[in-house]
Amino acid sequence: MLRKSVLVVLFGLCGNLAAVAAETARDASRGELLYSTHCIACHTAQVHWRDKKIATNWTKLQAQVRRWQGNSSLGWGDADIAEVARYLNTLYYHYPEPD
Ligand code: HEC
Numbered sequence: 053m054l055r056k057s058v059l060v061v062l063f064g065l066c067g068n069l070a071a072v073a074a075e076t077a078r079d080a081s082r083g084e085l086l087y088s089t090h091c092i093a094c095h096t097a098q099v100h101w102r103d104k105k106i107a108t109n110w111t112k113l114q115a116q117v118r119r120w121q122g123n124s125s126l127g128w129g130d131a132d133i134a135e136v137a138r139y140l141n142t143l144y145y146h147y148p149e150p151d
Contacts, residue, residue: 082132083139090126091136100144110147113137 100107107113114137121128121136128136141147 083135083137086128086132087136087139090124091120100140107140107145110137110141110145110149113141113145113147 107116117133117137
C-alpha cells in the first residue's frame with residue numbers, strides 16, 4: 053500500500069519534470085529558429101563571446117536583440133525578443149534571468 057503510493061508520487065514527479073523539460077525545449081527551439089532564420093547570416097558565434105561584448109547582462113542582451121531585430125525591420129514582439137535572448141543566453145552568455 054505504502055509502496056504503491058510512493059510509486060504514484062514518483063511517477064507524478066517524473067511527469068512534471070518531463071513537462072518542464074518539454075517547455076524549455078519549446079522555448080529554445082522557437083528562439084533558435086528565429087535566430088537562425090534572421091540573424092545568423094552576419095555573425096558567427098564569435099560575436100557572442102568576444103572580449104568587448106556589448107551584452108554584459110540579461111537586460112543588455114535583450115536590448116541588443118531588440119536593436120538587431122529593429123535593424124532588420126522584423127517587428128518582433130516582446131515574447132519573440134525574449135525567446136531569442138533566452139536562446140542566446142542558454143548557448144553563450146549564461147546571465148541570471150529574472151522570472
Ligand atoms: C547586418 C549584419 C547583422 C545582422 C542581420 C544581425 N547582426 Fe547582430 N551583430 C552584428 C555585428 C557586426 C555585431 C557586433 C557589433 C555591434 O554590436 O555593433 C552584432 C552584435 C550582436 C549582439 C551583441 C553581441 C555582444 O555580446 O556584444 C547581439 C545580442 C546580436 N548581434 C543579436 C542579433 C540578433 C538577435 C539578430 C537578428 C534579429 C542580429 N543580431 C542580426 C551584425 C548583425
